[in-house]
Amino acid sequence: MTTLIQLGEQAKKAARFLAVAETKDKNLALEAIVAQLKQDESIILAANEKDLALAKENNVPETMMDRLLLTSDRLMTMCADIESIIRLADPIGLVDKMWKNADGLTIGKQRVPLGVIGMIYEARPNVTTDAASLCFKSGNAVILRGGKEAFHSNQALVTSMQKALASVNFPEACIQFIADTRRETAKDFMTLNGYLDVLIPRGGANLIQTVVKTATVPVIETGTGNCHVYVDKDADLEMALNIVMNGKTQRPSVCNATETLIVHEAIAESFLPLLEVAMTPFHVELRADTLSSRYLSTSIPATEEDFKTEFNDFILAIKTVASSEEAIEHIQTYTTHHSEVIVTNNYTTSQSFLKQIDAAAVYVNASSRFTDGSAFGFGGEIGISTQKLHARGPMGLNELTSTKYIIYGSGQIRH
Template sequence: MLTELGKKAKEAEKTLMIATTEQKNKALKYIAQALIENADEIIQANTIDLENGKNNGMSEAMLDRLKLDKGRIKGMAKGVEDVVLLPDPVGRVLSETTRPNGLNIKKVSTPLGVIGVIFEARPNVTSDAAALCLKSGNTVILRGGKEAINSNRIIAKTMREAVKKSGLSEDVIQLVEDTSRESANALMQMNEYVDVLIPRGGAGLIQAVVKNATVPVIETGVGNCHIYIDKDANVDMAADIVYNAKTNRVSVCNAAESLLIHKDIAKEALPKIKAKLDEKSVELFGDEEAVDIAKGIEKATERDWGTEYLDYKMSVKIVNSLDEAVDHIYKYSTGHSECIVTENKEAAEEFLNKVDSAAVYVNASTRFTDGGEFGFGAEIGISTQKLHARGPIGLPELQSFKYKIYGNGQVR
């Protein structure tokens, strides 16, 4: 079954890679329209997934990731429409030079080819990934988790019918309906048909792909995101930023998990931040100083500093300096997103320069690490690696390049 999908993807790649911007945008517009028109059918399928998730003991945070309603489906359609408005990344001349022998050499952006996307219980990834791959000239094989199979099946069917209506091959988008571990492992080793694999999900999924794949992988991120409250911070601003970064949506990778506070401001800042977090019943796990400053904070263990909770939980540490905060981040961060809250411009620049994560903020919530918020229309994931793609994976990151060389009879 997977071999058949791979063959179809390779065949569809031949036409998609040379499709015009107008052809691709037409297909994307049809997809956005079809998602809205089929919202009731998608929600009906999603209801089955939600019920199965509840019966299987899925956490509230994961159920929130899984849930679709008309508002979220409109958001999915909007994400596709936003991709329509973005410049076509295919065929851009990245550099050009003429050699002394007269050869004209152009470095030109090209699609990666066939992209495999393995993801878990977020059905919106199905449309985000498909839209970005289509616009960037890549065919895509989607393999979601069993938690969202009914939702994914209807979304994929809707998109394929829309693409076919536009005149392109529906096989530019395909879904692996077998959600067994065997199908995932097989996709990871389809070197003959798959050019790049992108995992999107929890730490377990990402590490399984990184360790088992023979296909090249763009590693996306587990998010142990930190917020450092500097001694020169505006405390009210700090409380608002921490509250948003932690509680706006706890189940996502750009939610803040760790809070660092300078000792000079801790007695003022920590109680105010905790009072704000108490509104959402966030559990705090702190070092001895944090426990002494504010009641209701549990003693942290070593494990807490490196945990991506994806829940209403957060670790708290009091630090003596900006450098100590940076050292802590270096030790425990996953390289996703970090923030400093400060009114001191020199401290802000020092933090930006010293912290080596994909996204580093001054006085803003880590929740903005998102393809849509960055103006990319959508994203396939957040890359925490340093090769090729880093941060939100949008259209430019789904490109490779080739050299076009023009001569007039040169021989060597």
């Protein structure tokens, strides 16, 4: 705990520095980070190779290996995401609105940093640079605690970023990394009251629920993604096929991938065989309810647990329904409130779906894979919040701020 307290003290001091830093200086520091990451590419990729070798020894699944993998192209994409954050407007200091009250006081609501943000996350090294750059631009110090699977990658990335900060006279403690991967240290991190202003977990259901149940500091819950696609009776079947294929097969290990397909019975006989053929080259395991299985040559009976599960793999649960109301009821029963999709050309049905589905992102005729800070124009994200308090959906710069009231008077006193 002593080391964590030292990190916390350093972060609080750095947060005070960041809170008053000029936008141009923060952007200059982010430019230095991009340059340093590019300069250190060989070091970073060598560190990632160590992580990949250890993951292979530990029989980590292929889909998880893909999340862990860094390549030159992926590192350049991470740098491009930081460059897009540089181009975004800085929310800090902005006054959302200003008004005069009956006492003649001029009252404004101003954007301010949250302070010190703790990040606890699993095996995706890109989260390290996304979180660090978003927190930095929004005036927050960050303490990062990545998973042991990406330890060497994360350490190399943070070392590179700290080197860049020092080169432009910013405290290295603006971005810090917990090198101790023990569970006990993670639990201590979750109870670092007095130092962390908020803790954001990002990863699988087990990690997120552990943080929610254990943490004594405020938590923004980012979601597991049990995402559904409902193909309505009025859907364009070619469009539906493309959307389901993209949602399931493009990158099945991510939280916005499709996990359950719901099909209206009026088009199930036409659509499901097409889907099965399209899925075959990807070796997707189809877990179907009784009615759906009638239209599939090869499937496994779906269980109650399948409809609750975020597979993060080439597995798709399938249910056939008699109406859009039944589809909505199924989604509301099993949703993790992340991303839900309807494919339909019926405007009334689409509007009913939009109104009734309780999720951070609800789509009409588009893939759930777009629930992403970069795709939404936020220059990356620190996570996708599935709760309703403070922030919901992809969390960009604005979601990493709070507000304070600033009041101008001319000697008023209250009677």
